[in-house]
Amino acid sequence: MTAGGDRVSAGPGPAGSIYDIGYRGYDGPRLGRRHAFSTLFVGGLRATFGLGRSGRAKIVPAFCVALPAITAVVIVALGAFASRFGISDLGVIPGHPDMAGSVGVFATILVAVQAPELLGRDVRYRVLSLYFSRALLREDYALAKLAALGAAVMAMLLLPHVILTIGAVLLTTDVLGALGREAGYWPAILGSTALTAAATAGVALAVAAFIARRAYATVAIFGVFVVPGIIAAVVITLELGAASRYLVLLDLGTVLDAANAWLFGVAPTAGIWPVTGLPVSLGLVAAIAIALGSGVILVQRYRTIAA
């Protein structure tokens, strides 16, 4: 095959040449599992935010990302307004701990709608047989999807905190002082967002992995997030004996709230955790256990799922 790469000389050389556009082999580098894992991870991340998909797929993710961010902006504006006019008694302007507590519901919505989208399609259209016949293991597929959804949720949860921090720093002239104060929160922020992301994404994917139809999967995921809470609430208000207190550990919302309380070192606010009188550290342990447990269930399911 004559190399036509360089400048075609106008001299007596061959006036023209025909290049072989036939099938060419590939002798470049062939990467392994890690590359396959990162490809699936990036694909999953884009799918969670509906990038590269029809407009309709972007509605829910946009909604879940925008609202918490807007609340943060409002809070910063409120802070700015208060300091500008010297009004100090505006009541405690919500800070990071309150943000962590209230924004969790958006994580639930995002995972409930997107988890079935990430898994259901490949099962319903039997695309798994093409994925598993490639340079990856079945576990890699499940973990890549979990990592993608987890990362997406964590990013969504972090956004409002970043806005709050930027707001706090901009509001005062004493930039270094503000930075110092804000820095104090960030270990807890990172811990809380990571834990919430891992737990919600894990549970959602673990449920979606068993239900092919998207409509049923979303309803089931909402059920798993909501129903234990109702049951725990009813049982605990009826004080049916000491043992029943631990039922609250089934309700992810309350457990995460307790975990946040431990991380930020504040008293658990919403939910029925205070009623049970259990130590908040138990909430943290429970949250981690739920995240790990659901991850294991997801991986085990994809080890045996029919491709």
Added chain:
Amino acid sequence: MSIPATHDPAGPGPAGSGPAASRGSVIATIAALTARSLLGRRRSLLLVLLAILPVAIAFLVRLSGRATAGDEEVTTAVMDRLVVTTLVPIVGLVFGTAALGAELEDGTAVFLLVKPIGRAQIVIAKLVVAVGLSVALVAPAAFIAGAILAPGGTGLAGAIGAAAGTAVGATVYVTVFFALRLVTGRALAIGLVYILVWEGVLAGLLEGTRVLSIRQYTLAISAAIAQPGVVDPDRLDVRAAVVLAAIAVIVATVIAVRRLSTFQIGQADD
């Protein structure tokens, strides 16, 4: 495994003589098939769990001893929120849409349609089973939960009322959603929207919606039996409820039969 050549050449024409089986046995056959297919599905078993939930909670409430007889707040919480608002419509939705919907989706409906039987018989057989299963699930659950929560004379009437109301409610839900599944492939989604939005949110705000809300029929009938004679302003009149429920069932059945007789392949099923 070669084909035995001894197929007795009965030649074209009905196999053997004798009277054709009666219309009733055809309905029974379809009904048995539908029951077996509905109960075989994992989703239906989940409904059984959903039905047991109110009974379990009623039992827990009774165990805790906190709720005195007739304690309104807990009873309405369990009976209204769990049974009437959630259990009955969900059971009606799943059984109603799956009774024929399942076969439309996986193609098994075809061998039912290419038979010399009236489409009405298919509809009737399927409705009988779907309604039967739904009522068998919700009525006992309502009755037991009601009886546990409010023992004694008035309680019993309340329990019977709950059972009767939920039975009627389940029947109407199943029939309406059955017809809806034949009208559109997205019956499940539309059904969910009807339950959550129309009956859930709007009924509370707009008076008018109550007339077309199956939940109100249930509540009206239950209340009428539990406290005969007591007129409750924000409840439908029991006579109206019964008539409206009957109309709904009849209209839905007629629609279902007409839709099935003009059913064309590749149309309603998604």
Added chain:
Amino acid sequence: MPGPIDATTAPLIRVEALTRRFPGVVALDALTLDIAPGIVGLVGANGAGKSTLLKILLGLLAPTSGRVEVMGYAPWTQGTQLRRYVGYMPEHPALPPDVSATEFVAQAGQLSGLPAKAARERTADVLRHVGLAEERYRPIGGYSTGMRQRVQLAQAIVHDPRLLLLDEPTNGLDPAGRDEMLGLILRTGTEFGIAIVLASHLLGEIEAVCDHLVAIDGGRLLRAAPMAEFTAETGILTVEVEDGRDTLAAGLAGRGLRILDGFGPADRTVRIALDGGVPFDVVRDTVADLGLPLVRVERGRHSLEDLFRDDLPAASAAVAAEAAVPATGPTSGDPS
């Protein structure tokens, strides 16, 4: 670490006493087999173990016992490394409807070890080779069955595999679509230089495309040999005339030829059992003398179907006749 051995020397696939049991059924029973590079047909009855074998070769299923080696890799333990060099086309449609062919095949390439840039370049190339023009940018959901099969082939060769496993690639295609897909497979095997194992029920296709054949039944090897051995000439000469078959039969018998009773469309063909030499000229002259319209003179040929025909009574006469006569003839031209 055993890299991909040079495809031309050692056998591509080596299987020794491979067994795979499922609860209640033995899918593969001590199968021993070597497959050399080329286009190899894999035939067998439903449930003979074909798809089980393919899954084991891909490393997606662990063998119960026995040894398997594909291009120097042990599929079950070195699956992810092996699969960078293997392309797989399942027999059922397996494409997501909401992505375009370009996007899906590029991702598939990366999942088989190609860096992102190489995957994008090779995707454009491969989609052109399988004949997808500008539709490649539309979502796959809108493709015809034929186009979908081409995308499934494209995703199997985008990463330039050394070995391609095809499971009934023309499933659901209409005649035109089947011819095109077979042409593509032939080009892939010959021009692109990729070894192919093709599992199919359509024996006509296998005869047209494959140069070797492996027949398995009940999980055991029935026969593995070059295609020529399966379609060798039989000891039967078929002569067909547009009309006047009976006079021809009588004429030929009169000239001392052994006539077999009709097997094909009885009204037009005469089948002559060849005892030693092939009486071409005798046939020609008889037909000329009788002035009959001669439309076919053809040496009978074994067909793959005979592998599956053993229990059908109608065929026994032909099979018996063939066995008796060695397949020789005065001018053994190329078995066209």
Added chain:
Amino acid sequence: MSPRTEVPPGWGAAADAAAGRGRPRELTPGAAVELLGVSRWYGNVVAVNDISFTLGGGVTGLLGPNGAGKSTILHMLAGLLRPSDGVVAIHGTPSWRNPAVYRDIGLVPERESVHSFLTGFEFARLNARLQRLPDPDAAARRAIATVGLTDAADRAVGTYSKGMRQRAKIAGALVHDPSILLLDEPFNGMDPRQRLQMMELLGRMADEGRVILFSSHILEEVERLAQNVLVIVSGRLAAAGDFREIRRLMTDRPHTFTIRSSDDRRLAAILVGHPSVFGVQLDGGRLAVRTSDYVGFARALPGLARDGRVSLLDLRPTDEDLESVFGYLVQR
């Protein structure tokens, strides 16, 4: 393109074809299956476009590229789809919204349409009961035996292989001994042995006088089983009848013979002289001869070869098989 080729004589529709379009035409009396001026459209997509044919006893192959309208025709015949125009008649009565017609029809749909929890026998008996047969059990056993599923009859259909599931569907469609059997892609997913058995089964049922219409993409099967074919191309009836007759009618298509002889070049020189030959090509050790007169050339060839002292080692008519006929019809 040659002047409008008439539908081959002696085929049912021929009598009406000449009757011109507009005038309402009567159904052919006594025809088991008939389509008369049938069209079917979805919005502006015309799936079937003014097709008329009748079916007598025996096996007929329904052929056509994907999306040509084959399934639409089968579904209209089975009363599962309303014709947008024209009449689809079974024994003279329209099949749409007429459940009585199902006593004579057995349908084997392409989709998997058997409840997987039923056993083979239960499925057959279920069909027998819905057909209101007096003795469903006996009918079911007979149907199961006919398709050779006797020893698997008690296993759930969900555990069957694709070929066995196909035969279970056929048992269900046979249980009431219908005079008409409609099969949509019956050979799909069957291995060669099952296919051979299926062909023998359909052949035997046709010999019993039943009308069998089956659609298929595997032309090798159709060629060996179906005496007659109906070729549908984008909703239009492209050809009907014995495919050899159809090939003869393709006067615009030359007949080609492939010959291998002891001296190809000399034979070529001789043959070019014959009036019916208008093209000879020597390639790859084989002689391709194109002739306009199929029978005339065939009659002359042996004599010419003998006079030229050339031995005919291999002679084959190419483009005579169903695949070629189908290829030509699809391109027209």
